[in-house]
Amino acid sequence: MHSVAINDAKVIHKFFENNYETSRGVSIPYALRSKLLCKVVIIGMGMSGKDILAKCFTGDSTFNDNDITVGANYASRFWESDGRKVTTYAQVSVLNGFHWPGLLKSPCPKADGIIITYDITNWSDFCLIESWFFPTLKELGYTNDNTAVMLVGTKMDLEHKRKVKTELGKDVADKHSCMFMETSARDNINVEKAFDRVIRKAHEIKKEE
Secondary structure, three states, rough: OOOOOOHHHHHHHHHHHHHHHHHHHHOOHHHHHHHOEEEEEEOOOOOHHHHHHHHHHHHOOOOOOOOOOEEEEEEEEEEEEOOOOEEEEEEEEEEOOHHHHHHOOOOOOOOOOOEEEEEOOOOHHHHHHHHHHHHHHOOOOOOOOOOEEEEEOHHHHHHHHHHHHHHHHHHHHHOOOEEEEOOEOOOOOOOHHHHHHHHHHHHHHHHHH
């Protein structure tokens, strides 16, 4: 177990750098957790690009989009938000496609941000976003008032195989009053921008609470 005094941002940054590979065993002091930690959870059906999206943002090879997520994978990185210059310790978790509702339930720590992914080349999985994902999040107590939620269409690099129009994704996001973006982790398009928006929104919600 590890702890660090909350008195110097550089010390805090160095602390997490030194413990990056063993971040699963790091005990984050409450004062640091409440001010800097931002828990971003990525959910979506299998092969929707969850892991490679997380890998592209965190640089952690734990995530492999060719494998099925068993339970949950997670890694972390420091993030300096361009919009507000907020230094954030972003912990990114990827939850199993079918088991994520149980993993999001108490006593697990509440997520600050949730990214719902769908593959733009898979129409059937997109249909589950509105019929299952959003209703289930609501049942679990995650709303736009207490959580930064973003709908993300992945695999923009497969435009020639697209089955879900951008406008449809936007319409669903607007209906549920959440953010929307399309990304390509393979070509690194909009990945950091998506996380930045979620992290900034999560901090805004925390300040209002």
